[in-house]
Amino acid sequence: MSDHPTINDIGEFKLHQIIKDILPNSSKNILVGIGDDAAVIQPLHSPMVLTKDAMVEGVHFLSQWTTAADLAYKSLASNISDLAAKGAQPAFGLIALGLPGNTEIRWIEEFYQTLAKQKNVWGLEIIGGDTIQSPQLMISITAIGYQQIQKPIRINTAQPGDWIFITGTVGDAAAGLEILQDQNKSEKDLEDAFLIQRLLRPTPRLKEALQLIKLAIPSSMTDISDGLARDLPKICKASGTGAAIIAASIPCSKELREYACDPISYAWKGGEDYELLFTLPEDQAKQLLETWDKEDCQITNIGLITSTSDSIQLIGRGDIQNSGFDHFQQR
Amino acid sequence: MSDHPTINDIGEFKLHQIIKDILPNSSKNILVGIGDDAAVIQPLHSPMVLTKDAMVEGVHFLSQWTTAADLAYKSLASNISDLAAKGAQPAFGLIALGLPGNTEIRWIEEFYQTLAKQKNVWGLEIIGGDTIQSPQLMISITAIGYQQIQKPIRINTAQPGDWIFITGTVGDAAAGLEILQDQNKSEKDLEDAFLIQRLLRPTPRLKEALQLIKLAIPSSMTDISDGLARDLPKICKASGTGAAIIAASIPCSKELREYACDPISYAWKGGEDYELLFTLPEDQAKQLLETWDKEDCQITNIGLITSTSDSIQLIGRGDIQNSGFDHFQQR
Numbered sequence: 001m002s003d004h005p006t007i008n009d010i011g012e013f014k015l016h017q018i019i020k021d022i023l024p025n026s027s028k029n030i031l032v033g034i035g036d037d038a039a040v041i042q043p044l045h046s047p048m049v050l051t052k053d054a055m056v057e058g059v060h061f062l063s064q065w066t067t068a069a070d071l072a073y074k075s076l077a078s079n080i081s082d083l084a085a086k087g088a089q090p091a092f093g094l095i096a097l098g099l100p101g102n103t104e105i106r107w108i109e110e111f112y113q114t115l116a117k118q119k120n121v122w123g124l125e126i127i128g129g130d131t132i133q134s135p136q137l138m139i140s141i142t143a144i145g146y147q148q149i150q151k152p153i154r155i156n157t158a159q160p161g162d163w164i165f166i167t168g169t170v171g172d173a174a175a176g177l178e179i180l181q182d183q184n185k186s187e188k189d190l191e192d193a194f195l196i197q198r199l200l201r202p203t204p205r206l207k208e209a210l211q212l213i214k215l216a217i218p219s220s221m222t223d224i225s226d227g228l229a230r231d232l233p234k235i236c237k238a239s240g241t242g243a244a245i246i247a248a249s250i251p252c253s254k255e256l257r258e259y260a261c262d263p264i265s266y267a268w269k270g271g272e273d274y275e276l277l278f279t280l281p282e283d284q285a286k287q288l289l290e291t292w293d294k295e296d297c298q299i300t301n302i303g304l305i306t307s308t309s310d311s312i313q314l315i316g317r318g319d320i321q322n323s324g325f326d327h328f329q330q331r
Numbered sequence: 332m333s334d335h336p337t338i339n340d341i342g343e344f345k346l347h348q349i350i351k352d353i354l355p356n357s358s359k360n361i362l363v364g365i366g367d368d369a370a371v372i373q374p375l376h377s378p379m380v381l382t383k384d385a386m387v388e389g390v391h392f393l394s395q396w397t398t399a400a401d402l403a404y405k406s407l408a409s410n411i412s413d414l415a416a417k418g419a420q421p422a423f424g425l426i427a428l429g430l431p432g433n434t435e436i437r438w439i440e441e442f443y444q445t446l447a448k449q450k451n452v453w454g455l456e457i458i459g460g461d462t463i464q465s466p467q468l469m470i471s472i473t474a475i476g477y478q479q480i481q482k483p484i485r486i487n488t489a490q491p492g493d494w495i496f497i498t499g500t501v502g503d504a505a506a507g508l509e510i511l512q513d514q515n516k517s518e519k520d521l522e523d524a525f526l527i528q529r530l531l532r533p534t535p536r537l538k539e540a541l542q543l544i545k546l547a548i549p550s551s552m553t554d555i556s557d558g559l560a561r562d563l564p565k566i567c568k569a570s571g572t573g574a575a576i577i578a579a580s581i582p583c584s585k586e587l588r589e590y591a592c593d594p595i596s597y598a599w600k601g602g603e604d605y606e607l608l609f610t611l612p613e614d615q616a617k618q619l620l621e622t623w624d625k626e627d628c629q630i631t632n633i634g635l636i637t638s639t640s641d642s643i644q645l646i647g648r649g650d651i652q653n654s655g656f657d658h659f660q661q662r
Contacts, residue, residue, distance in 0.1 A: 013568070031378055032483045035569070037553050038382035038417050040483040043374035047362055050458065051369035052473055054427035056465040086369050096385035096471045127381060130471075134387040140427045140461075140471040142383055152363045152371040222368050237344070238366070 007108070007133075008101040015131060018105065022112040023119075023126045030092075030127055039127035041092060047147040049088035053079050057137035065180045068107045070200045071139065072114035079143035080122050081204035081223040081274040087153050087213040088145030090124035090206070095141055098134025122206065149213050156238035158220040160307035163285035164243060165299050167205045167276045169253040170228060171263055172198035174270020179259075191255035198253075202274040208297050209276060216288050218278035227271040229320075233312055235279070242311035245303035265320050279305055338439070338464075339432040346462060349436065353443040354450075354457045361423075361458055370458035372423060378478040380419035384410050388468035396511045399438045401531045402470065403445035410474035411453050412535035412554040412605040418484050418544040419476030421455035421537070426472055429465025453537065480544050487569035489551040491638035494616035495574060496630050498536045498607045500584040501559055502594055503529035505601020510590075522586035529584075533605040539628050540607060547619050549609035558602040560651075564643055566610070573642035576634035596651050610636055 007015055016035070025033030032040035055075055057063055066074075076093070083090050095115070099108070119126055124143065176199030179185060179192045205223070212218065220239060224231045228250070236243050252263040260266050280288060285301065292299055303315075314321040338346055347366070356364030363371035386406055388394055397405075407424070414421050426446070430439070450457055455474065507530030510516060510523045536554070543549065551570060555562045559581070567574050583594040591597050611619060616632065623630055634646075645652040 032417075032485060036486050038380050038413050038419075040378050040380050040417065040478060043376075043379050045374075045376075047371050048374050049369050049371050050423070050425060050473075050475075052425040052427050052460050052471075054429055054461050054463050054465075054469075054471060056429055056463065056467075056469070058466060059464050082369050086363075086371065088369075092381070094381060094383040094473060096383050098385055098387055098469065129383050130385050132385050132387065133390050134385075134467070134469070135389060136387075136465070136467060138385075138387070138429065138465070138469060140383075140385060142381075142425060142473040144381075147371060154363060155367050 004104045006102045027125050033127050049086040049145045051082035052142045054140040068110035069114040072111045075139045076118050077204045079141045083145040084206040084209035085221045085223040087149050088147045090122045090145045092144040093124050093126045095129035097131050098138035153221045155235050158239040158279040158305045162279035162305040163301050164303045167208050169251045170273045171256050171267030171270045173272040174266045175259050191258050194255040205276045216284040221278035224275045229268050242306040242308035244313045246315050247317035249302045251300040335435045337433045358456050364458050380417040380476045382413035383473045385471040399441035400445040403442045406470045407449050408535045410472045414476040415537040415540035416552045416554040418480050419478045421453045421476045423475040424455050424457045426460035428462050429469035484552045486566050489570040489610040489636045493610035493636040494632050495634045498539050500582045501604045502587050502598030502601045504603035505597045522589050525586040536607045547615040552609035555606045560599050573637040573639035575644045577646050578648035580633045582631040
């Protein structure tokens with residue numbers, strides 16, 4: 001056994017004990033939690049929102065840049081973001097983790113300790129999962145929340161004339177990735193650190209979503225995980241509409257504007273910012289802009305839903321209009 | 332584009348459309364189903380059982396022996412088996428599928444078409460998931476069911492003196508795997524076909540579990556996925572008990588007895604049979620043996636829970652007592 005024992009050294013039983021010790025269950029609505037074959041919960045009467053994500057090393061993240069803590073943080077954050085986009089308060093999580101047998105126990109401890117901290121930040125309990133051997137590091141999270149409004153927020157209910165909003169700024173994570181990939185750039189500036197942080201530690205807009213639904217129920221909402229250029233068409237295709245976006249109105253951070261010659265290109269094409277993209281009828285949109293508390297996170301109107309099915313216009317930047325990221329097609 | 336288009340050829344949007352078309356949602360308790368970012372359901376008042384499994388090509392299955400239909404069948408079956416062991420009626424499933432970009436569309440269609448058939452067999456609706464690019468084929472299923480009894484069935488509540496039962500026969504799947512791995516065996520006998528089928532198409536004991544809980548509530552229950560030699564200690568460790576098993580009483584199929592010189596060794600060590608392993612106090616155990624309907628699936632008493640913490644005795648076969656399968660340690 002080396003100085004840093006691996007899963008191969010300790011085996012499955014001890015591994016599960018370590019995880020159970022780091023992630024005890026407390027909520028009274030959990031009848032059976034981690035450590036059994038399956039979890040048992042007593043559901044509330046509210047509608048439940050369920051989402052499931054999977055990420056694989058080499059495709060969705062690279063171990064060389066992503067610590068165990070980063071991975072735990074981000075994989076949970078991306079699921080919290082999905083719940084936020086449905087106006088749901090997180091409640092439960094199940095984690096499947098695929099690990100090479102030579103993974104060090106301290107890596108696993110760091111992963112689950114970060115998860116334990118983050119679950120408290122977002123108010124959910126980890127009630128179960130699976131830890132398996134896998135040649136590639138991979139993770140799949142199922143997150144479950146309770147919808148905080150009566151009717152579900154869908155992606156297929158945007159209407160022509162609706163105003164299109166996004167929270168925060170976009171393009172930062174794409175720039176962060178580029179900085180990490182740039183092998184000539186060993187010295188990182190302050191703005192680099194911000195952009196990298198936006199990639200590795202995105203803030204899911206849960207607080208903003210819960211604030212939003214108190215002020216106005218979006219006619220559609222999604223989170224920007226694949227980039228505006230791909231997530232906006234998702235709403236439009238599902239709703240049978242088009243959209244017209246004023247390129248110059250897309251909010252970019254000061255740091256992105258300092259880093260990039262063409263920040264709008266990053267903001268349009270870049271994924272993984274986990275900002276919210278939502279639509280509202282004009283009257284509610286105007287009212288929202290007046291009442292929104294800008295202190296923590298701005299919201300920006302970037303354009304309009306149009307009736308031209310499947311047509312997305314990026315006004316002022318036709319040159320980058322039809323771009324975006326497809327995990328399958330662009331590799 | 333070749334004769335058989337791949338995901339790389341059609342991209343993510345079309346892929347999601349194909350899946351959505353094969354798996355439409357129908358239940359009125361599904362407020363938002365497949366095709367949105369997240370699912371929304373209206374839960375019943377009963378306690379919910381949640382389980383999450385993950386399987387990776389090369390570790391948990393081999394593509395050369397496992398068709399898309401086999402994989403869909405088995406990955407769902409193993410989750411149904413987890414719900415059965417909790418006395419739960421399946422209700423919802425979420426599927427994350429990781430696929431190499433060169434996976435043919437017809438493979439994906441076969442996978443989801445099988446899933447669509449099987450979900451009807453088990454009475455659950457597929458409400459969402461994720462389809463991602465992955466160098467290895469991998470699958471993670473979250474299955475959710477409603478507990479059909481008041482108190483959860485746990486793995487940590489076996490009592491000394493309880494009788495230990497298993498459904499059906501064990502060891503078949505391990506023999507099936509050996510037959511597939513035996514490159515010298517190109518001709519397969521009839522019993523080989525049975526054993527291989529038990530590996531690739533295991534029958535989760537849902538009907539039996541639901542019959543059982545009407546007759547008697549087990550003091551503990553689990554499904555045999557890793558083999559008796561590993562799943563029985565799980566119950567014992569969690570319950571702080573030991574167990575004494577009469578090796579000769581472990582039920583083996585006629586086919587296994589014909590195939591193997593030492594069928595008990597397969598039955599003890601072999602995993603993936605997905606039979607139920609449960610315990611009952613003596614009086615209820617005796618009553619169960621009298622009332623159990625043997626027509627479809629036998630149940631067999633194989634031994635007793637003992638008070639000697641952590642000690643598993645395999646009476647008559649001390650030579651194979653301390654064996655079993657650890658995905659991490661035995662590779």
